[in-house]
Amino acid sequence: MMQSTSLVSSLSNSSPLSPPTTAAAAATCHRVEAPFTGVVTASSRVEFPSVHLRPYRSTLSPPRCAVSKSVKEDQEMALEDGQDDRIARIASAIRVIPNFPKPGILFQDITTLLLDTKAFRDTIDLFVERYKGKDISVVAGIEARGFIFGPPIALAIGAKFVPMRKPNKLPGEVISEEYSLEYGSDKMEMHVGAVQAGERALVIDDLIATGGTLCAAIRLLERVGVDVVECACVIELPELKGRDRLGDKPLFVLVNAPGA
Numbered sequence: 001m002m003q004s005t006s007l008v009s010s011l012s013n014s015s016p017l018s019p020p021t022t023a024a025a026a027a028t029c030h031r032v033e034a035p036f037t038g039v040v041t042a043s044s045r046v047e048f049p050s051v052h053l054r055p056y057r058s059t060l061s062p063p064r065c066a067v068s069k070s071v072k073e074d075q076e077m078a079l080e081d082g083q084d085d086r087i088a089r090i091a092s093a094i095r096v097i098p099n100f101p102k103p104g105i106l107f108q109d110i111t112t113l114l115l116d117t118k119a120f121r122d123t124i125d126l127f128v129e130r131y132k133g134k135d136i137s138v139v140a141g142i143e144a145r146g147f148i149f150g151p152p153i154a155l156a157i158g159a160k161f162v163p164m165r166k167p168n169k170l171p172g173e174v175i176s177e178e179y180s181l182e183y184g185s186d187k188m189e190m191h192v193g194a195v196q197a198g199e200r201a202l203v204i205d206d207l208i209a210t211g212g213t214l215c216a217a218i219r220l221l222e223r224v225g226v227d228v229v230e231c232a233c234v235i236e237l238p239e240l241k242g243r244d245r246l247g248d249k250p251l252f253v254l255v256n257a258p259g260a
């Protein structure tokens with residue numbers, strides 16, 4: 001059975017990534033069609049493709065980017081560095097599994113993105129291109145999937161990686177922050193001493209849905225005097241309005257997708 005989903009790629013948001021200023025474009029891209037070609041069995045479980053990600057190749061039309069200064073200039077820049085192609089490939093490498101973990105949820109599965117070495121590398125490169133040279137000393141990654149994307153970005157931009165963990169996982173002294181979920185609440189913890197007041201941090205996760213998780217991470221870091229300059233995710237589920245919950249805090253995403 002073939003399923004398809006539409007993904008909207010977006011590189012968006014102005015941000016206070018002040019030092020140093022670059023001509024790096026904030027680009028907003030467009031709707032693309034990403035056919036889902038995984039094998040869905042009667043129980044809605046999907047099997048991984050046996051070899052490469054050829055099955056995830058999409059029939060995407062080339063992304064169209066609109067930007068701040070001169071649209072034409074920025075489109076040329078985007079096309080020059082292959083940014084549009086990279087985002088299209090990333091979008092099509094993300095598998096969508098309906099009704100996981102519960103009925104009505106369209107689960108955005110980044111494990112297939114990790115199987116596509118080019119798409120995975122492009123994902124990291126796009127973040128590194130945005131954050132290199134921005135004087136960021138901390139990449140804070142949110143458990144669990146922020147632990148996949150955070151460390152390579154941290155290494156590439158010369159920052160330390162700080163894990164933001166679920167409760168009772170970190171062995172040292174921690175500070176913690178409770179946050180609300182759709183049903184109930186959870187807690188996030190960070191080691192005391194991992195960051196210092198005045199440091200500039202990037203918070204990274206795979207996905208923003210309601211934004212509760214990112215808000216908790218921001219609060220935790222700001223409580224100890226860290227300047228959270230931006231949050232970055234591979235995927236945003238815009239229908240859940242997590243971006244609104246972040247208020248003025250800049251959010252950078254590569255791909256927009258439906259969550260239900």
Ligand SMILES: O=P(O)(O)OC[C@H]1O[C@H](OP(=O)(O)OP(=O)(O)O)[C@H](O)[C@@H]1O
Nearest residue numbers: 143144145205207208209210211212213
């Ligand atoms: O924007 P929100 O509504 O807060 O949701 C986003 C969070 O949900 C997912 O993690 P999950 O809580 O499923 O944990 P996991 O990564 O450990 O599976 C995702 O990886 C984000 O961390």
Ligand SMILES: Nc1ncnc2[nH]cnc12
Nearest residue numbers: 105106107108207209259
């Ligand atoms: N639809 C979704 N897919 C993957 N992870 C999620 N976390 C919250 N909503 C999600």
